[in-house]
Amino acid sequence: MPPLKVSYLKNVPPIQKELKLSSVRFLQILDEQGNCNEKIKPKISESTLREWYKLMVLTRKTDEKLFVLQRQGRISTFAQVKGQEASQIGSVGALQKEDWIVQAFRETAAMLMRGVPPKNIMAYYGGDGRGSVYPEGTNMLPIAIPVGSQIPHAVGIAWGMKLKKEKNVCLVYFGDGATSEGDFHEAMNFAGVFQLPCIFVCQNNQWAISVPRARQTASASIAQKAVAYGFEGIQVDGNDVFAVYAATQQAVQKARVGKGPTLIECYTYRLADHTTSDDAKRYRDEKEVAAWIKKDPLVRFKKYLEKKKIWNTKYEEAIQKEIEGIVERNVQEYENMGVPPVEYLFNHMYKEMPPALKEQLAYIKQFERKKE
Ligand SMILES: Cc1ncc(C[n+]2csc(CCOP(=O)(O)OP(=O)(O)O)c2C)c(N)n1
Ligand SMILES: [Mg+2]
Known part of the structure; x- marks a missing residue:
């Protein structure tokens, strides 16, 4: 893989420049119009590109279906992932099956990519514990609702891998809000001191329920927090599946050879409400949302595939039909599961x-x- 061309973070306040945050970079490969910087794009086969696109569509459809099921009283509260698909698909794409994933509560794309069937997600949010029993070998922890609590779990798994001299890595997802939790700092510190094979993926979707990113931290970026713990942090365009993939791939390569953790800040946006229990219109400016809709990771990726003559309307129709079938079958299977034993x-x-x-x-x- 060629070395990544990067630009340094813009608008860093002077005092932070003095702290020599030179290791914090920003990476984008695929822009909003679907234009790709082919010189730095990692090599990805056409079949993988198709697989990723299908996963993005499957995630969107599952997300929409879960929303409808909630409104109809067929599942309980759940958190939509809309807008964050590239952050998850690009990062899972850089892992091997043997690697572990530790999730928070908005990782529908990561779960689907790992082979967790949509019916499990429906069951979980339907209050059925069997939803958290994933197929054998999924190597992914169940959903963690207490914010940030999953980060030390991931560090524990990574420590175990190191002690057993395994070559695997553990990747953990969390939000911008979770970086204000003690768990985040304790986990980052431990991983840095012990040089653990842990990839910290912060999906900075700009909001923690109604708290904007600016009220979460006075740091210019979340990525730079890694510097304080003695390892590399990188900020990537989280709506650019190639940038997320490239950064994760580098972090994984480093972790596998014992060179320790990396913090990847995926700069993205939560296009939906926080969960089905709030109304984001009460605290978010519609103009901000409209601007981010233009950066939609799915649309951007589709534009790229169209330019590459991989995508056309016929292909889209076929995919839509296939995926609608998958989602509907999963709803049936979920509803046929019946009530779990108490x-x-x-x-x-x-x-x-x-x-x-x-x-x-x-x-x-x-x-x-x-x-x-
Ligand atoms: C320890 C804890 N405190 C508060 C909550 C309530 N809560 C649920 S999600 C959330 C915000 C999380 O924001 P962020 O980490 O940015 O993740 P996002 O929801 O944006 O994906 C809060 C405060 C919780 N679940 N756990
Ligand atoms: Mg957030």
Whole structure:
């Protein structure tokens, strides 16, 4: 792979320039119009490009379906991923199957790419613990709702890999809001000190519910926080699947040879509400959203594929039909799963259930719905 051509972060306040943040770079390869800087684009086969595009469409469709299911009362609250597909597909694309992924709660694209079926995601948000039981060998932790709590878990996995002298890496997703949690700083510090094979992927989608990025941190970037922990941070255009892929690929190569962690800040945007429980119009400027719609990662990638004569309307129609079928089949399968045994609420908390929980289980079992 040729060395990446990069430009330095613009608008860094003078005091931070003095801190010599020279290792923080910004990378974009594919612009909003689908123009690609082929000189620095990593080599990607046509079949992989098609696979990524299909995954983006599958993610959008699954996301839309989950939204409808929530509005119809068929699942509970969930967080749409719309707008962040490239950040996840580009990063998972740089991993091997043996590598581990640790997610937060907005990683629908990453889950689908890893082979977690849409019905599992529906089941999870339908309150069914079986949704978190992924196919064997998925190597991905379940959804973590407590903000930032998953970051130390990932560092623990990476530490285990290092102790066992494995060549695998662990990649962890979190948001801009999570960087204000102690868990983030503790995990980054530990990974830096022990030079762990951990890739920290911050999807900076500009908002943490109603808190804008500017109120989250006084740093000019999130990427530069890595410098304080003694390793490299890079900021990439998170709506550019090639930039995310290239940066992750470099981070993975480094981690595999024992050169420690990397923080990748994917500069992106949450196009939907925070979850199905809020209305972003109450705190976000419509103009800001409109500007980001123009940067939509799916549209941008489609434009590129069209220029490369990989995409045309016939191809789109075929994909849409195939994916609609997949999503509908998954809804059916999810709804045919029925009610889970009530033990599911209790079973995975402790290796051995403590007496108080046993008592509660026995109590709740009286009310268990009988299978029709
Ligand atoms: C420890 C904790 N505090 C608060 C919440 C409520 N909460 C859920 S998501 C969220 C914001 C997270 O923002 P960010 O990390 O940027 O991720 P995003 O939602 O933008 O993907 C908050 C405060 C929570 N789930 N866990
Ligand atoms: Mg956020």
